[in-house]
Amino acid sequence: MTTPSMKETPADEVEVGGPKEEEELKLSETAEAAIKEMCHTEFCRPDQELTAQINELFPTEQSLAQLDTVIAAVEAEIHDLDVELASLVESHDEIGAQGEAALQEAQKAMVELERRIDSIRGKTRSSDEIVREMTRDIKQLDVAKRNLTSSITTLHHLHILLTGVDSLAVWVDQRDYASIARQLPAILNVLQLFDDFQEVEQMAKITNRLNKLKQSLTVQLAGDMKAVFQAGQLSERVTDMCRVAAALEGTVKANFCKWFIDQQLAEYTVLYAENEEGAWLDKIEERYKWYVRKLTDFERSGLAKVFPADWDMGRLMTKEFCNVTK
Template sequence: LTSKVPNLVLKSVHFYVKIIYVLIASVHFLRWLPYSLCFQIVREMTRDIKQLDIAKRNLTSSITTLHHLHILLTGVDSLAQWVDQRDYASIARQLPAILNVLQLFDDFQEVEQMAKITNRLSKLKQSLTVQLATDMKAVFQAGQLSERVTDMCRVAAALEGSVKSNFCRWFIDQQLSEYTVLYAENEEGAWLDKIEERYKWYVRKLTDFERTGLSKVFPPDWDMGRLMTKEFCNVTRDVLYRMMTRRRPDLDFRLLGHAIQHTRMFESLLIKRFPSKPDFNFDKAIWSVFDSFLDVFISAQEKTLNQFLEDCANKIRSVPSRECSTHAVPFSSSADMFLLLKKVITECSKLSSEPDALLKDVVGVVRVCLRNYAHGCLTAFLPTAHGQQTGSSTANLFNLIREDTTQSFLGAALFIYLCGKGRGTTSKNSRQILNSNKLSSRHFKLKNDQR
């Protein structure tokens, strides 16, 4: 193929050189010829010039193709020698160029000679892939890190297929092999009470990976540290999920809060070390696994609030019966209750990676708590001097805590706080606050029979 192309190009050059000489000679005779004949000759000359331009383009294309073919042939021959010699530095320099040139001949694959070259190169790539994978694993296992390893990585990146991804998977598995053994789900040290130990282990591993220069062996675009950290997060999330599912009865609120706190601290460290990229973000990479188990938090808060309400009811029952008063006296327990509810909501926002989802369950707990507080504490504190008055006040109080109106719910809480003791007369300050909150006056109208 290479011997035929130069002969064709040379014959084309000689032919069009003769045409140029003929055109030049014809110009000298134009002034002695008639106008009509001159016009015909000029038109024929123009046609010949167009053919000459086409020939020039074809000649340029032929020379370029010949040059590419020469690069491909010599490159394939050299590549075969470098593979036998394991000269990965030369392979890394020339393999990308050889593969790029081969793409220029995609339209010539039906030519027998080009098909042979393509098949030979494919066999060399297959042989190189197997050899490279074996050599890279042997070098990393022996710890013989040098520029040769960097050349191997460049060759792996140039080769098509899954050479690079397979090696990255193997390398990361090697780095995390100790972790998967030490913190397997059946190990006692892997439980949530020692979750900070697994994070400390990886921080040390990542520090050694960068301090020893191992991270510099890989090309920067591989971002091996990020890939290894991503795999660590995936493995940790899967292990924690299986472990918490298996040992769900052992979970409690404080243990879950301890694990979430250390997980958030670890993720904040990763976010600083590896800024966010479109393909992966370490924000909530592990934290989200705990969301499926936050019913433990809801149950614990329900238990705490029920105990609080029971204590409040016992204190109120233990004091002497109160008589009606013209002065509003706030309940000390009401302030304690709202502080406790505030604490519950605050902890809710810290525990869940999706606070809005958990807040729906917390709202139900708060609603039940306020209703039970009204039933168990406020009605027990109402004076018993006037039975009809008390019954009317109790009915009004229950209207204030209807579930379907959040605004009346909040107004009831405010009214209870201001007028916890006196049920005979609504004070001036109470009316002002209720009016400022635009609460319906019919919900708060009390009889003034005791004035």
């Protein structure tokens, strides 16, 4: 008796898991990408149709004999996934702890950075104050330097004045007109620098002493110059006398020039006086010739070179000759 063959029924006709769920789980693209990365088998695909998968695994009733094997494989896969998920969760906890620690370290670093910034800001303010103090000190030192320089210069001038007055007293007694001619202008120039200090007792004493020396020198010089010219002792010493006369204030130079010119024209005033024959108008040419001879002798004798060039003694003589003649 032949057993009738069982009709093979496709697995898709077997209802599994009851009616289909009408609502499907919707995952984000990021979650699906993460699941795909974790899954290594076709059972993990989120777009997998379970019915189609079951029919593919069990195409015939005979293939149901492998159900236990398939279940074991699925359970093994689930176990592996559970292990991997547990590992991921543990890793996530560790990463979270590390992240928290890193966050705390970052916060500490930010606090330290803020502290350093405040410190730098404080140092900057302190540096600004130091710069202002240094600037103020530099200004004070600059003023002190100018005052010190002025004091040193004043002391130097005072030393020149004191030593100059002492030396001048010695030179006047010795009639050392060469030294007097060299130093007297400098002494008088330095004295002018102390015009604002004449109320100071010591300065007033120095000024009075110098004025007395000048008065004594004026009288002495006038007598010595007249004596030298009257004796005809012309030398470089006479030039020094003239330089001293030019340096002295007052009428020393003018008085001596007048005396010298009167001496040179003394003969002329006698020869051509109003009561003399030479005073007539027809003697004008003789007057001119006389003065030409006199001026020529003045130049040739070297007398003109005795006087400083800026005195222009020849011009002064000519001017006085004209005044006397008219």
